[in-house]
Amino acid sequence: MSNDQPIFTVLSEGQQPEKEERVSGGPGASSLPATAAASDTESGIFSVECELCEDHEAELDWFCATEQKLICSHCAVVGPCRAHSVTSLATRVSTVRNQLVDVCEKIQLQALRIERFIEHTLTDKEQKLQAAASRAREQVLAQVSAAREALEEEEQRLLEAVQREEERVEQCLLTQQAHWKQALSSLSQTRVRLVHTLTHTPDSQLVGGGGGGRGVPCDTDQLNLNSSCSDSKLLRGLWATAVLLGQNARRSSLFKFDERTVSPLLTVSQDLFTLTFTNKKSRQPSQYDPARFDSWPNALGSQSLSSGTHCWVVDVGQSAAFKVGVCYSSLERKGSGNEARLGYNSESWVLSNYDGDYSFCHAGKKVPLQVVKRPQQIGLLLDWPSQTLLFYEPDSNAILYSLTQTFTAPLLPAYAVTDRSITIAH
Template sequence: MGTKPETSSIASVSADLDSREHGSKMDLRNMEFEPQLFSPSSFNNNLPPKESPTKDEPPFVRATSASTTSDTESGIFSVESELCVEHESELDWFCISEQKLICSHCAIVGSCHGHSVTQLTTRVTAIRNQLVDVCEKIQLQAQRIERFVNHTLAAKERALQTEASRAREHILAQGSRVREALEEEEQRLLEAVQREEERVEEGLLTQRSHWSRALSGLGQTRSRLVHVLTHMADAQLATAGQEITERVEEAEGVGHPCDTDKLNLNTACSDSKLLRGLWAGAVLLGPAAYGPADLQFDPRTVSPLLTLSEDGRTVTFSKRHPRDSPAYDPARFDHWPNVLGTAAMSTGTHSWVTEVGQSGAYKVGVCYQSMERKGPGNGPRLGYNDCSWVLSHYDSDYSFCHAGKNQALRVVRRPQRVGVLLDWPSHTLLFYEPDSGTVLHSLTHPFSAPLLVACAVADRSATLLE
C-alpha cells in the first residue's frame, strides 16, 4: 500500500531561497499546506532504487514514495528530464489546484504559492495505487461477469430448456386430450346424425310407398266411377248404388296426407355441450369478443324512461318521466324501459358485452325488428313474446326469458358484465360472463328474421363496451 503523506516545513531549503529570492528571508514555518501534501523528505531527490517484488506479493503491488518507477516504466512523466523554466529546478512537485508539475520554489514563492501541492513521488504513488485499485476492481468485475456467464446464464439456459420442454409436453398433452375428446364427440354426433337421417329416410320411404299405393288406388277408383258415369245405362246406374257406395267409401278411406315432425331431422341429435363449449371458447377468446366499435343503441327506440349518452352506448334509467316527451316515433318504446341496437344481424357470428355494473334490474339479448313498440302489453315487453330472447336479472334472480316462459339460471357470482354470442349459421344464441368465460345459458333456435341487440334497464344503467 502507499505511504501516508506527512507535513513538511521545508526548512532545509530556506537559506538557499534567502540568497536567491530578492535577498530577503521568509518564515516558511507558518505557511499553510494541506497535511497530505508534504512529507519530511519533500525535497530529497535521492530516491532509493526500486525493489523487485517477492514471490509472495499479489499480482498488483501498490507503489510507495520510496519505490517509484521511472518515466519509461510508468508511462506518466519523467522525473529526471523535466526542469522548471522559471527556476531551473527539478519538477519534483505537483500542483493539485492547477494540475501541473512544479518545482519546490514554485510552491513556496512562485506562481503556485498557497495552492494545494504534493510531492511528485507521492502523486505518482497515489495514481499507481489508484490504478491498482481500478485494475483489481476490473478483475473482480470480470470474474463476476465470467461467473454470471458460465454459471448463472448456463443454469438459466438449462432451466429454460427443461421448462420449455415441460411446457411443450403440457401443451401436447392438453391438445391431444382435447383432440381426443373432440374426435370422440365428433364421431358420436356424426353417428347420431346418421341414425337420425336413416330414421327420417325410412319414414319418408314408408310414407312415399303408402301414398303411392293410395294414389294408385284412388286413380283406379276414379276410373271405375268415371266408367260407371259414362258407360252405364240409366237402368243399370239406378241399381248400381251399392257399387258406387263401395267405391266412394274406398276413396274416402284413403284419408288426407299431413306433415309431421317425425319426417323432420331432430336437430337435438347434433347438440353437444362439449362441442358448444369448445366452439364458444374459441370465439369468445378471439379479438372480436367485445363486439364492433360502431355498435350503438338506436336513439329512435329509446324509451322515455331511459336517457341515452352522447356516444350512444349507455342508457340510464330515470324513475320520473321527462317533462318534455320525445317526439312520436313508431320505432320508440313508449311504456317499457327498452332500447334496441342500430345494426341488424342476419349472417355470420356476432358477440358483444354489456356493462351492467350494480344494476338490480336489466335484460340483455336479441329481438326481431318486427317486435311491437307501443303499449303496456307483452308484445313490446322483452322476453314475453315470440320475438325476443333475453337474459333477465331482477333483484337476486337470473333467468332466460322467451315467449313469456322464464327458465331459472344458476349464477355462481353476480356478473358485472354480460356477453352475448350470436352465431347465425348454427342459429346458436349464447349468454356468458366475459371475466371468467362462464356460459350462463345457450340455446339453438331457427331464427327466421334479422335480429337486433335488445336491452332493458329498470335500475341504474347499462353500457355497450367496445
C-alpha cells in the same frame, strides 16, 4: 495474473520505494530526486518523461489539482498556480496508485461474484428451466390428448346420431312415398270406376251412390332432420372458446345504443354507451318517435347483424335488474303488452337478471340459469353462419347459456334496465 495472487502485490512489483521530499520553506523549495520522478512517470500513470516547465525550465515535479496538470515548483510558488490546490508528484502518484489498486480489487471481487453466479446460480437455473419446460410439455400433451380423445369420441357420437336420424327420415320418406303412390294408384282406379258409373248407370241407381277418398297428404316434422341430433354442449363450448380466445379471435366494431329507441324511463349518455334508469322525478318528456319504446324500459343497439361473427360485452356490475340480448327490428315499440316486452315474445332472446335471479327468456318462457358468482360483465356472441347465440362471462369465458335458432331476419342488440345503469364496454 493468478487469481490467488493479491492485486496490490502485482501492481507493487518492481515499484521503487519513494524517497523523502526535501522541504524547505514551502512547496517551492521541495523537489523529488530524478530517479523517483522517472519511476513514477515510467509506471504509466503520467505520460511524462523528464519534461520541463515551458515557463521556468524546471522539472515538472508537482501536480495542480485545480487545473489537473503537472507543474514545476516555481509555478506552485510564484507562478499561475500559486493559489491553487497543489501536491507533490510523488504524493499524487501514490494517491492515484492506491485508487487504482482499490478499483482493481473491486473488479477482482466482482469477477469472482460473476464466476460464482455463472457456475452456481445460472447452472441451477438452467437445470430448473429444463425440468419446468419438461413438465410444461407433458402437461400440454396430456391436456391436448384428453381434449383430442374427448373430441374424437364426441365426433363419433354425433356422426352416428346424424346417421341414425338420416336413416330414420329416409325410412319415413320411403314409407310415405310407398303409401301415397299406392293411394295415387287407388285413386286412379277409383276415378275410372266413377267415370264408368257416371256414363253407364241409370239416374235411379245414382241416387244412393257415393264416393270415397284417401285423405289429404301433408308435410310433418317427421319428414325433417331433427337438428338437435348434432347439438353438443362439449362441441359448442370448444367452438366458443376457440372463437373468443383463439388466434382469430376478434371483437366487432363498437356497439352503441340507438338514441331513437331509448324509452322515456331511461337516459342515455352523450357517448351513447351508458343506459341509466331514471326515477319519476328526473324523467323528462321525450319527443315522439315511432322507433322509441314508450312503456317498457328498453333500448336497442344501432348496429344491425345479419352476417359474420360478432361479440360484444356489457358492464352490468352496477345494476341488479337488467336484460341483454337480441331481437328483430320488427319488435313492437308501443304499448305495455308482451309484444314490446323483451323475452316475452317470439321476436326477442334475452338473458335476464332480477335481484340475482338469472334466466334466459324467449317467447314468455324462462330457463333458470345457475350462476355461481355474480358477473360484472355479460358477453354476447352471435355467429350468423351457424345461427348460434351465446351468453358468456368474459373474465372466465364460462358459457352462461347458448342456443341454436333459425333467425329469419336481421337482429339488433336489445337491452333493458330498471336499476341504476349498464354500459357497453368499449
